Amino acid sequence: MEFTEFKVLAAAEAQKAGLTDYELYYVSEESTEISMFNGETDSFTASLTGGVAFRCIVGGRMGAACTQELSAAEAAALVRRAADNARTLEKEEEAFFAAGGAAYGEARRAEMPVLSPEALTKTAAAVSEALKTCHEKITERCSAEVMTQQLRTSLVNSRGVDLSWEASVDGVYLSAVVADGEETNDDYDIKVGDPAEMDFRAMASKAASKAAAMLGAGVAPTGSWPVIFSGEAMCSLLSTFASAFSAENARKGLSALKGKEGETVASELVTVVDDPFYPENPFQRSFDGEGSPAFRKEVISGGVLRTLLYDLSAAHAAGKQTTGNASRLSYDSPVSIQPYTFLLAPGELTEDALLEECGNGVWIDFLGGLHAGANPISGDFSLQSAGFMVEKGKKTRPVRSFTVSGNFFQLLKSIVALSDKAVLPRASGFTAFASPAVMVKELTVSGK
Amino acid sequence: MIERELCAKVLEAAVSTGADYAELFAENSKNHTVNMVSGKVDAINDAVVSGAAVRVYKGLSSVMATTVDRSEEGLIRCAKKAAAALGNGKAALSVVLRDRMYANIHPVLVVPSSVPNAEKVDILRRACEAAAGYDRRIRQVTGTFLDVDQNILIASTDGVYASDRRVRTRLSVTALAEAKDGGTQTGSCSPGRRMGMELFEKEVDPEATGREAARQAVVMAEAGYCPAGVMPVAIGNGFGGVIFHEACGHSLEASSVAFGLSQFTGKLGEKIAGEKVTAYDDGTIPNAWGSLNFDDEGTPTRRSMLIEKGVLKSYMIDKFNARRMGLPPTGSSRRESFDYTPTSRMTNTFIGEGPDENEDIIASIDEGLYAAAMGGGSVNPTTGEFNFAVREGYLVRKGKICEPVRGASLVGKGSEVIMNIDMVGKDLLLAEGMCGASSGSIPTCVGQPMIRVSSITVGGR
Structure with missing residues (x-):
């Protein structure tokens, strides 16, 4: 059964169940992928997947359920499960759907052919x-x-939102x-x-x-050093700690940035922008996972936290407007607050000048084990690293299998210089991070 | 789920261009989680996963096509797509399916997907309230009740026609305690089994789960930072086994060994670990989190001895990589869902009991670390470099466990570190985790008795 047919059935079931506020979100992903090992085809995969999420508001609370089975029986079951889930919730913050008729920015997308x-x-x-x-x-x-890969998403709700996105x-x-x-x-x-x-x-x-x-790499000597994170390594840190910028996490007491809006949280050199239309990112979106318009905003400017990131419910609870940051990765992902392209704005030094400024220290290109060695709530991290020693302002010998330890929120305050070019290492369809190389005054390195 | 006759038709379409193996994997699963924050039900995720995948092999090439359309037409279309991608040869296989009745070694009494939300919320609330009430320093508690009801069917041209219902249930609590420096420290406890609601009558006490998460958070809240350097480390039982999982287990999976990408390629029969190390991958432990009746290619799971007294005895091998390696499959093929290409993965992987007493392990350390509880980690099998985090650590001085320390991680090269395991205790315990790799996120157990690593880099500050 196609979504267009299923949508009508689900809406009828919702009305039958007396639901007046509801939403359907549809994702279809068709992808083909080939993998070659040493020039020989190892695997070839053609995947047709996706599904439908149904959300409804009952008693001010948002229930959700999703499915990959598009049938009449499943339409009824889906609506019943979502309503039952809504009735089980106890969250105090009121839930909302976006209203139709909003003005949306223009998302440019790079043209990419469908490959045979x-x-x-x-x-x-x-x-x-x-x-x-x-x-x-x-x-x-x-x-x-x-x-x-061909992606199609549709978002329709009972308040007049009817949006779609294809890439x-x-x-x-x-x-x-x-x-x-x-x-x-x-x-x-x-x-x-x-x-x-x-x-x-x-x-x-x-x-x-x-x-x-990196062949022949040694181990960095244990001690406290000035550290330069390459743009790629800094993006790893930003992606690990981005959850601290979620107003929902702040509300739950799961963010060190709770209550810090308007306060200095970073060195004055630090400006962080969240931009759904960042030119280097081929995936631009004009609306978020709830149907609110997406827009560019400064999150940190000159070291001061201007705003956290909000969706409709978190914004209402805080008496603010949504920042359009409700994210939905796939049909079965819950709505969560995420940035679009989260950019640490570049500084003024070339990489050579940054190394010169560093003098003697450690340049880190790679950070590993971020899901385990970093605590997004406290900000503490102790991470497997690889990179180069910096001696007399130059990258010298490669070093690996050492750790760098510190606290992300203290690190933001101890940034002393940034390079003049931001890199965007991995553009995915949704959240991306971009950063220049960043020098931090001092961190603990544990090696030999 | 799908009649044998239809499966045979699908496989016939799949082999129509000359495949020498074809397989149909169909799935209909219910995944459900209830999240609690500050004592209130905060979110419920409720998903039906439904679809099928057809795989065909010819020599060392494989093709997979997936679909969410499980109708006859959809399945045949999917099979033809796979066949077309393989080439334009002629059918060389005849399809004969035989019903397989594998023994169910993981019986389930009450399937959670049929149980009302309220019963799950009640268990979750008991756990979260126990954590919140444990100590005045506890600032926040979050919890999750997860249950998965996976119905699968596998039919393949080597004659398998089998289905299984795989149920698993897990309770997870994370507690945040206010640290003495004003920050927060977390503790967590996440027991799970391949069981239903009876888990909470037989094996897991919700209140004890909550208290353990809170205890760990409070201990860490009092801790100073772990010092940095190279030192001997005693690693506690249970989740401590993540060291073997990362430092060695992944590098014994055919997905890296078959391509010569593992540091342990070609080392069967050679000494690769300390001589007190005997390690197993055992998917047959009744109701264990990482167990299965048969793997995702229809091969029954088994207990494989991976390492015996330090000598490499076996790899973990799936059907496809078995061809490249010239070795039989070991019941190790796993996938998160129909949408992932299965490959060799771990089930319940652990270091077996050794000869040492825990007291002697601690007493042997003049200056080092006791890692009582571990967090997750990761590894690059090509270089063998791995890392993992210490959740609850204590300094050891002159053979005595001293003050707690936080923020430590351990890094090293797998092949070197497992050689450095020089003491192995007797208190073997398994612990549950989720393992992520190319075929998705799957439940696995890690495990070990207390061990000593004579020398490893400890990342602290």
């Missing part, structure tokens, strides 16, 4: 070929993946494995966009060079 299985295979073969000769230390254990997305991922004697290392590159416009050789060389640069 033949085009995917050809592209993956070309990437594999580029990997073979990209570096003198490259091995035959490299892999290439190419995917094409065609292509992406290339490669993993370069290099070796020197017994020692092996890997790194990857990933790009979203039309593969016809990508330089696979440059991507392969970049990944292989990064991997090779």
